[in-house]
Amino acid sequence: MQLDFSIIFNYIPEFVSALGVTLKVTVCSLLLGLVFSVPLSLFKISGIKPLEWFAALYTSIFRGVPLMAQVFMMYFGVPLVLPVKFTAFTAGTLVFSMNSAAYISESMRGGIRAIDKGQYEASMALGVRYGAMMKDIILPQAIKSVMPSLVNEFISLLKNTTLIASIGLVDILRVGQLIQSRTYRAFEPFFAISVFYYVLVMALSFLGKLLERWVNKSDRR
Amino acid sequence: MIDVKNLHKSFGALQVLRGIDLHVDRGDVVSIIGPSGSGKSTLLRSINLLETATSGEIWVDSKLITRPDPSLHPGENLQEITKAHYQDPYALRRKVGMVFQHFNLFPHKTVLENMIYAPVTVLKLPREQAVEKARALLESVGMLEKIDVYPGTLSGGQTQRVAIARALAMEPDVMLFDEPTSALDPEMVKEVLDVIKRLAGSGMTMLLVTHEMGFAREVSDRICFLDEGRLIEDAPPEIFFSTPKSERARIFLDKVL
Ligand SMILES: Nc1ncnc2c1ncn2[C@@H]1O[C@H](COP(=O)(O)OP(=O)(O)O)[C@@H](O)[C@H]1O
Ligand SMILES: [Mg+2]
Numbered sequence: 001m002q003l004d005f006s007i008i009f010n011y012i013p014e015f016v017s018a019l020g021v022t023l024k025v026t027v028c029s030l031l032l033g034l035v036f037s038v039p040l041s042l043f044k045i046s047g048i049k050p051l052e053w054f055a056a057l058y059t060s061i062f063r064g065v066p067l068m069a070q071v072f073m074m075y076f077g078v079p080l081v082l083p084v085k086f087t088a089f090t091a092g093t094l095v096f097s098m099n100s101a102a103y104i105s106e107s108m109r110g111g112i113r114a115i116d117k118g119q120y121e122a123s124m125a126l127g128v129r130y131g132a133m134m135k136d137i138i139l140p141q142a143i144k145s146v147m148p149s150l151v152n153e154f155i156s157l158l159k160n161t162t163l164i165a166s167i168g169l170v171d172i173l174r175v176g177q178l179i180q181s182r183t184y185r186a187f188e189p190f191f192a193i194s195v196f197y198y199v200l201v202m203a204l205s206f207l208g209k210l211l212e213r214w215v216n217k218s219d220r221r
Numbered sequence: 222m223i224d225v226k227n228l229h230k231s232f233g234a235l236q237v238l239r240g241i242d243l244h245v246d247r248g249d250v251v252s253i254i255g256p257s258g259s260g261k262s263t264l265l266r267s268i269n270l271l272e273t274a275t276s277g278e279i280w281v282d283s284k285l286i287t288r289p290d291p292s293l294h295p296g297e298n299l300q301e302i303t304k305a306h307y308q309d310p311y312a313l314r315r316k317v318g319m320v321f322q323h324f325n326l327f328p329h330k331t332v333l334e335n336m337i338y339a340p341v342t343v344l345k346l347p348r349e350q351a352v353e354k355a356r357a358l359l360e361s362v363g364m365l366e367k368i369d370v371y372p373g374t375l376s377g378g379q380t381q382r383v384a385i386a387r388a389l390a391m392e393p394d395v396m397l398f399d400e401p402t403s404a405l406d407p408e409m410v411k412e413v414l415d416v417i418k419r420l421a422g423s424g425m426t427m428l429l430v431t432h433e434m435g436f437a438r439e440v441s442d443r444i445c446f447l448d449e450g451r452l453i454e455d456a457p458p459e460i461f462f463s464t465p466k467s468e469r470a471r472i473f474l475d476k477v478l
Contacts (some may be wrong), residue, residue, distance in 0.1 A: 116323075116325075118321060118323050118324075118325035119325060119327065121271055121319075121321065121325060122319075122321065122325035122326075122327070124269075124271060124310075124314065125269055125271065125314055125317075125318070125319040125321075125388075126314065126338075126339035126343060126387075126388075126391060127311050127314040127315045127339060127343040127391065128338075128339060128342060128343055129311065129343075132342050136338065136342070137327055140329050141328065141329050144329075
């Protein structure tokens with residue numbers, strides 16, 4: 001079989017807008033996930049049993065149920081029992097961010113645990129209240145140890161977002177299927193997509209390294 | 222200024238403080254010495270409520286900071302006492318500064334940010350005013366030139382001097398020092414003691430846990446000797462160091478002097 005990569009170039013506009021969708025879902029999910037993970041990790045270390053149980057249950061659910069099932073549940077299932085209506089984008093982003101929150105909160109918990117108790121004592125001795133102490137003293141330091149897993153999460157999110165093609169969003173993978181159905185060619189589009197994801201992930205890993213270094217600037221001697 | 226009355230503190234079955242009575246007047250410099258594990262840190266930490274007393278009372282500046290102890294108020298209404306005298310931990314901690322053995326500067330904040338964080342966040346001081354005060358305090362501990370660096374780049378002695386200045390930025394009425402030089406390399410002890418000595422000379426009320434006997438003798442109005450959770454001597458340094466009353470104190474002094 002003759003390979004002809006030039007067909008890819010006919011679909012550049014589709015690829016560009018699909019890249020936008022993929023990145024939008026990924027970035028929104030990561031940021032929302034980070035936001036959700038803060039209360040979740042605080043619940044986990046709260047010492048208040050009901051909060052700890054809630055957080056543990058939450059985490060185990062999102063870890064235990066296949067991601068595809070979660071996406072279908074949110075998009076098709078939930079609107080049937082609750083008075084809500086999601087676009088595919090909203091449903092996807094919600095599921096992915098709730099997932100990320102479960103994952104990130106685990107490493108955030110570890111990061112908070114690792115902080116010297118002297119940091120709490122110094123804050124308290126200065127009259128700082130719990131909320132401000134967490135926001136300004138403890139979490140900024142915990143974030144540092146979360147950084148590597150944040151980059152990992154970004155990357156797995158990027159790959160997992162291909163699942164939203166299944167609820168009709170046109171992401172990069174979906175463009176591949178489109179090309180396949182129109183041209184009856186499969187190798188070229190999916191090869192191009194694989195290269196595309198690979199390059200994106202490598203670029204992200206690199207950016208992650210830079211970010212980590214920037215966050216750790218106060219440790220430099 | 223500080224009144225500790227029959228203070229007890231247990232961690233589970235371990236009785237760490239077994240009935241401490243201590244009175245510190247405004248302007249007093251009181252050193253607390255004693256063997257390791259005798260409860261010195263616990264006593265100090267109880268005074269700014271990093272530990273919660275099991276029983277007994279602590280009064281700071283005529284305010285009750287613990288729950289009232291029924292045995293100290295026979296026949297009185299405890300609720301009335303609370304209502305009249307109780308002060309919450311946040312108000313208390315603004316008046317009481319603490320310096321730790323391990324400094325506990327915030328590593329992700331620069332020296333200046335360390336200095337102004339609590340004044341701005343807790344006292345609601347305008348930033349410019351906090352910065353101005355921070356500069357003056359850093360100047361006074363000889364750390365002004367390090368104002369923009371992160372604590373990780375400082376030596377132990379420099380870090381502790383900043384930590385002292387940070388506590389002073391809250392304009393406390395009392396300063397608590399818990400072995401402020403114990404984590405320092407020997408050559409850095411003096412620079413920190415000099416700062417503390419100057420502070421003592423300025424009339425600051427101070428409670429100081431230390432193993433630096435010479436220093437304690439020099440700056441203190443009184444020496445308190447703690448042993449197994451009991452305060453068994455409380456005397457001016459001349460008397461304590463020359464003629465300690467108890468056998469325990471004599472043995473301790475033989476070891477450390
Ligand atoms: N949070 C705690 N939990 C259990 N035991 C503690 C705690 N803090 C201190 N202790 C114990 O209390 C005793 C007195 O400690 P501390 O006040 O630190 O003594 P010092 O400062 O005189 O060396 C020690 O036996 C110590 O192990
Ligand atoms: Mg101690």
